[in-house]
Amino acid sequence: MIYFDNSATTKPYPAVIExxxxxxxxxFANPSSLHAFGQKSxxxxxxxxxxxxxxxxVKNEEIIFTASGTESxxxxxxxxxHQYKNRGKHLITSQVEHPSVKEVMKDLEKDGFSVTYLPVxxxxxxxxxxxxxxxxxxxxxxxxxHVNNEVGTIQPIKELAEIMKRHSAFFHVDNVxxxxxTELSLQSIDLMSxxxxxxxxxxxxxxxxxxxxxxxxPEVLGGGQEFGLRSGTExxxxxxxxxxxxxLTLQRQSEKRSDMLMLRNYLAEELVKLDGVTLHTETSVSAxxxxxxxxKGHRGEVLVHALEEKDxxxxxxxxxxxxxKLASSTLKAMGVSDSDAQGAIRLSxxxxxxxxxxxxxIESFRAVLQKINEVxx
Numbered sequence: 001m002i003y004f005d006n007s008a009t010t011k012p013y014p015a016v017i018e019x020x021x022x023x024x025x026x027x028f029a030n031p032s033s034l035h036a037f038g039q040k041s042x043x044x045x046x047x048x049x050x051x052x053x054x055x056x057x058v059k060n061e062e063i064i065f066t067a068s069g070t071e072s073x074x075x076x077x078x079x080x081x082h083q084y085k086n087r088g089k090h091l092i093t094s095q096v097e098h099p100s101v102k103e104v105m106k107d108l109e110k111d112g113f114s115v116t117y118l119p120v121x122x123x124x125x126x127x128x129x130x131x132x133x134x135x136x137x138x139x140x141x142x143x144x145x146h147v148n149n150e151v152g153t154i155q156p157i158k159e160l161a162e163i164m165k166r167h168s169a170f171f172h173v174d175n176v177x178x179x180x181x182t183e184l185s186l187q188s189i190d191l192m193s194x195x196x197x198x199x200x201x202x203x204x205x206x207x208x209x210x211x212x213x214x215x216x217x218p219e220v221l222g223g224g225q226e227f228g229l230r231s232g233t234e235x236x237x238x239x240x241x242x243x244x245x246x247x248l249t250l251q252r253q254s255e256k257r258s259d260m261l262m263l264r265n266y267l268a269e270e271l272v273k274l275d276g277v278t279l280h281t282e283t284s285v286s287a288x289x290x291x292x293x294x295x296k297g298h299r300g301e302v303l304v305h306a307l308e309e310k311d312x313x314x315x316x317x318x319x320x321x322x323x324x325k326l327a328s329s330t331l332k333a334m335g336v337s338d339s340d341a342q343g344a345i346r347l348s349x350x351x352x353x354x355x356x357x358x359x360x361x362i363e364s365f366r367a368v369l370q371k372i373n374e375v376x377x
Contacts, residue, residue, distance in 0.1 A: 002312045002357045007149055007177060007290055007348035010200045012245070019244045020202060024237035031234045032223065041236050048239035052207060055246050056194075058186060064208045064226045065239050069176035069195030070100035072208040073143075075230065076172045076191040077104045079216030080141045081113060084170075088138030092169075094118045094126050094145070094155075095333040101143055101174055102329075118144075123282035124153035124334050132163050139169040147178035150317040150330045150346060151281045152290025154182060161188035170214055180249050181257060182287045190214050194246075196238070200350070201245030205238040252351040260349055261288040263358050267347060270362045274369060280331055280344060289350070292317065292331075294343040295369060303345050306368045312361060315346050 003011070023044065029035075031042040046060070053060045066072045081091060093105055095117045105115045116134045118126050126144060135142075142164060144155050157173060164171045165188050172191040175184055180199040186192060191214060196205030210216060210229075222231030264283070268291055271277050276296035283291075295303060300316035307314055317328040331341035347361075 002353075002361055004347040004349060004353070004357075004361065005313050005315045006350040006353075007198070007346065008315055009197045009203070010180075010350055011352075012197075012202055013200045013248055015248065016201055016241050016245045020237050020241035023240045027236060031236055032225065045234050045236040045239055048236070048243040051243040052239075052246060055243070055250060056186065056192075056209060058209055059212060061227065062210055062212055064210055064229055065234065065242070066206045066208055066226075066230055067204050067235070068206050069098075069174070069193050069198070071230075072176075072193035072195070072206050073098070073100040073172075073174055074104055075208055075216065075219050076193060076210070077101065077141065077143055078108070078219050079229070080170055080172070080191070080214070081108050082217035083215050084140040085113075087168075088136075088140045089113045090116070090136050090139040092116045092118065092131065092134055092139060092142040094120060096120050096124055096148055096150075096153075096330040097143070097145055098149055098174055098176070101145070105143075120153075120333050122335050123285050124148055124151050124330065125285060126155055126160070128156055128159040128163055131160055135163070135167050135169065139167065141170050141172060143172040143174065145174040145177070146184055147175075147182055147287045147290070148330060149177045149290075150328055150344075151292040151334070152177075152286035153282065154178070154285055154287055157184060157189070161185075164188055177290070178287060179246075181253060181260065181289045183253075196242040196245055199245050199249040201242050202238060204235065205242040205245075207242065249351075256351045257288060260351060260353075263349060263353060263355060264288050264291055266355070267291055267358050267362070270358075271365075274366060276369070278340060280334070280336060280340075289348055291347045292344055294336075294340040294345070296340070296343070298343050298369075298372060300343050300345045302372065303343075303365075303368065306372065307364065310364045310368070312364055315348075317344050317346050 027041045029037040029041045031045045049063050053063045170190040174193050176195045179194045190211045192209040197203040218229045220231050280292040328341045
């Protein structure tokens with residue numbers, strides 16, 4: 001099997017599963033219980049928070065454990081909007097955000113908030129000048145992703161953060177796709193979302209970094225866990241497993257990022273040699289693990305299923321919206337035609353993928369195109 005769908009989800013590290021199993025088996029008491037057994041679970045939970053905080057270089061109390069990147073994005077955006085609505089009701093995001101950002105923004109528009117959607121260039125990047133021009137006195141939040149989940153484009157977060165320094169609005173970064181492969185300084189960033197299953201952790205594990213200067217309106221009420229911002233019995237074993245996955249992935253990023261980059265570049269170079277193939281990923285400004293392309297005249301889902309027959313697994317752009325079979329809104333925002341956007345597929349790598357797998361993919365994809373083209377003729 002060749003698995004090139006790591007942007008959808010990654011295979012958990014064996015050490016992460018082992019850590020989760022041990023924590024869930026031994027420290028199963030409720031961390032909110034007052035008895036000694038519960039307090040041991042509490043200590044383990046807070047140790048996991050401390051480890052995550054150290055890995056991203058923030059304070060312990062600035063880490064809020066959640067159940068998904070989607071929940072982290074919702075808490076960051078809704079929590080800020082509802083907390084600071086008396087200061088202003090203007091929000092800014094981009095046209096190429098994940099649905100867990102775009103749909104939240106659309107929902108807030110129904111509540112009377114005004115949202116500006118920044119355009120992107122042909123590579124999918126926001127122009128910092130556009131942000132500067134759209135910021136207003138009543139702007140309370142800007143949300144721009146670090147790495148695009150469909151084409152891999154890295155947004156100019158540092159430049160955007162510099163602009164934000166001169167304004168009172170808060171800055172949220174969806175770093176779900178970027179955390180595993182692309183460094184990000186949190187300087188001048190107020191909120192950051194990260195998901196465990198995108199970095200070889202477990203589904204149902206994630207966190208939100210919240211700068212201590214930011215107050216959030218809690219979106220889940222109840223027992224007041226996670227500093228009163230995310231009620232519900234804590235997933236201590238999940239938090240411990242997330243800390244382990246983050247540590248191992250950042251270690252691999254340091255050791256193997258250059259190898260991943262060479263693998264991605266090899267795939268890009270070989271794909272453009274094939275007739276009718278168009279790359280949508282601008283490799284000079286993208287993360288090393290994502291490659292998006294179209295084969296002229298062919299729908300993405302047809303290519304995905306043809307490759308599946310060869311035990312090769314890829315996706316059509318975002319896994320969260322691929323079942324809708326609609327043209328990618330990200331590609332359309334980049335100026336890609338509807339036919340090419342509907343035919344786009346995405347390869348996404350992990351540090352475990354090899355050159356042999358890449359070579360086998362190119363050979364298999366060439367054969368798939370040849371077979372499909374013969375059927376069409």
